[in-house]
Amino acid sequence: MTSLQMNDNRCGECGQAMVEFIIVFFPLFLFILLVLQTALLLNARYIVNYAAFSAARSAIVYMHDEREKDVYMDKADRAADLACMPIAPKFKVPDSALSDSGVLAGVEKIIGSGGVVTKFLMSMFLTEVSIYDANGELIADSSQYHRAPPAPGEDIQVMVTHHYVLSIPLINKLFFYAYWYGVEMEDILRKDFMELLELVGGDIFVESYLQEMMEQNAQFDLPLYWLPIKGTCTLTVEG
Numbered sequence: 355m356t357s358l359q360m361n362d363n364r365c366g367e368c369g370q371a372m373v374e375f376i377i378v379f380f381p382l383f384l385f386i387l388l389v390l391q392t393a394l395l396l397n398a399r400y401i402v403n404y405a406a407f408s409a410a411r412s413a414i415v416y417m418h419d420e421r422e423k424d425v426y427m428d429k430a431d432r433a434a435d436l437a438c439m440p441i442a443p444k445f446k447v448p449d450s451a452l453s454d455s456g457v458l459a460g461v462e463k464i465i466g467s468g469g470v471v472t473k474f475l476m477s478m479f480l481t482e483v484s485i486y487d488a489n490g491e492l493i494a495d496s497s498q499y500h501r502a503p504p505a506p507g508e509d510i511q512v513m514v515t516h517h518y519v520l521s522i523p524l525i526n527k528l529f530f531y532a533y534w535y536g537v538e539m540e541d542i543l544r545k546d547f548m549e550l551l552e553l554v555g556g557d558i559f560v561e562s563y564l565q566e567m568m569e570q571n572a573q574f575d576l577p578l579y580w581l582p583i584k585g586t587c588t589l590t591v592e593g
């Protein structure tokens with residue numbers, strides 16, 4: 355075999371290897387993204403379960419506290435919000451745009467980061483808490499108190515639902531539409547930035563900054579692909 359023929363064979367092998375690489379690369383790349391998103395989902399499930407424990411612990415401590423009557427739901431909500439902060443998405447807001455909210459001031463004093471404060475805002479927005487008695491009857495949720503709390507010594511079950519935002523590109527849409535398959539998209543609450551502003555904007559943001567963000571609706575109207583992750587915890591009410 356001449357050197358010219360050998361060079362031709364090597365060129366053919368290089369071209370074949372390149373084609374094989376291109377064919378394999380995209381499925382492999384998607385598989386890696388799938389593994390990453392699945393790992394993040396498992397981590398989120400662990401955190402939401404811990405959030406349920408934190409909320410339940412706060413609820414049983416304050417449920418019959420005469421000094422702070424009827425605040426146990428707020429305490430449970432806040433505990434769950436703080437626990438879910440690590441898995442909440444973060445958006446960029448300058449510290450000067452945040453109002454002097456007592457809750458935000460407390461979070462910033464403890465953690466010392468405006469970026470973390472915005473994660474706390476998203477956690478507040480994406481996390482819901484419900485409290486049930488031992489028979490499964492609803493006692494209270496994030497919107498209202500439904501009936502008197504159980505007596506000390508009885509069990510309560512706390513359920514935390516966190517609308518976990520899928521962060522891995524391509525796979526987030528795949529998971530989102532697979533989960534909501536067969537459901538009209540108009541019937542699904544698509545969490546977006548403007549909803550956040552409508553819910554907490556008046557209390558959290560300086561009015562001038564809030565108005566500026568509202569005027570730039572097109573820039574901030576970013577749909578988030580999310581899945582509801584639930585965690586539960588049962589504890590005994592303290593006296």
